[in-house]
Amino acid sequence: MVTLRDVARSAGVSPKTVSRVVNDDPAVTPETRELVRKEIERLNYVPNLAARMMRTATSEVVGLMTDVVATTPYSVEIVRGVQSALRKEGRTLLIANTEGDRQIEAGYWRTFRSHKVGAAIVATMFHREYDVSPEGFDKPLVMVNCFAADNRFDTVLPDDEEGGYTQAKHLLQLGHRRIGVVSLHEAIRATGLRHRGMLRAFAEAGANFDESLLERGAVGPFPDETFVAYEAAKRLLSRPDRPTAIICGNDMLAVQIYAAASEHGLTVPDDLSVIGFDDLPIFSAILRPRLTTVALPYFRMGEMAVDLIAGMKSFAGRPAKQHLVECPLVVRESCRPLA
Incomplete structure (x- = not known):
């Protein structure tokens, strides 16, 4: 196994200089840094992270605490x-999937501390308030797709209001x-935000938006709601003054709108334009015609969370900020100009 001393000998520098390069010490000149890095790469030297953890009381490991994100096909982005x-x-x-169990979550926070995890990210499957209890974890922490009631942590959220505006515009x-609108459950925070954005457009x-054209695509106690988008769309399309277009709460609801339109002998987009939300490929790219939708920027949200923790020393002693990420329009073939 190649050691730090082997790298030092090959580069013609002291072991202390190699250590400084490995630990990004700015005291090393650019020329020496480049020389040592080339030798590290050539010799395939792997720094002793365990030793570094002992010296710094932290590690290069970032913990990701999720409810069901890590096992959900789309939010895994x-x-x-x-x-x-x-x-x-x-x-x-280091990924910890809690399945929504607070006892499991508490155990994972202990694991993060015992492994001297250097920072943590908390993510949820959908945009919501989340009571995060880090159990003595005092390293940088960022929340993704969720926010704390007391707003004590930086959050990265999809700009749902602007997304609703984009759909309507x-x-x-x-x-x-x-x-017409077939929305998600009213208890979901994104539902209200998107409606506000739509009214702004x-x-x-x-x-003027005709409120009688708003239907809920999911009803009953949340989160055990029943999806009724097909029935909701049939009511809208049975009206003598039926809508010429329907905004959907997500792409899954759009599938049911397509089915209801077919039942009424209508074609998309010739007789009815349909726009979704999420850009979930299993629906948006497979439906025919392919679904125009607004994308949830989950991948970018994950990247941004890492960017944020890179500039933090801890979550305490600084004002928390909310970071909204644009939900872009993805134009396909399910909408057409009204003649």
Whole structure:
């Protein structure tokens, strides 16, 4: 096994200089730093992280605490974003999936402390308030897709309000004015934010939104709600003054709107324009015609969380900030201009 002394001998410098390069000490000149790094790469030297942890009381490991993100097909993009950013920094990820169990979560915080994890990210499957209790963990901590009630941690959130605005603006620019909505459950924070953004788009266009065209795509106690988007869409499309376009709470609901349109002998987009939210490929890219939608920027949110913790020493003693990430429009074939 190649040692630090082997690198020093090969580079013609002292072991202390190699140690300084490994630990990014700014006291090393650029020329010497480059020389040592080349020898590290040539000899395939792996720094002793355990020893570094003993010296610094921390590690290059970042802990990711999730509810069910790590096992959910689409929101796992948050994990991929975190991994991608950490890989560029030469850091390691430790994932802890709690399945929503607070006792399991408490155990994982103890694990993070015992492993001297250098920073933590807390992520949830959907945009919501989350009571994070880090159990004595005093290293940098950022929340993704969620926020603490007391706003004591930096948060990275999708800009749901702007996403709702984008959905409505796209249809309005295509000439639609009679626009229906099949929304997510009203208990979900994103539902209200997107509705507010949609109303702003209507106001900017000098148009009025007909509230009778708003239907809930999910009903019953949350989070055990029943999805009723198909029935909701059938009611909208049975009206004599049916909408010419429908905004969907997510891409999964859009699938049911497509089915309801077919039941009524309507085609998308010739008779009905449909726009989704999420850009979940299993729906948006497989539906025919392919679904125009607004994307949830989960990968970018994961990357941003790593960017934030890189500049922190701890979560205490500084004002927490909310960082909103744009939800971009993805135009495909499910919307058309109104003749």
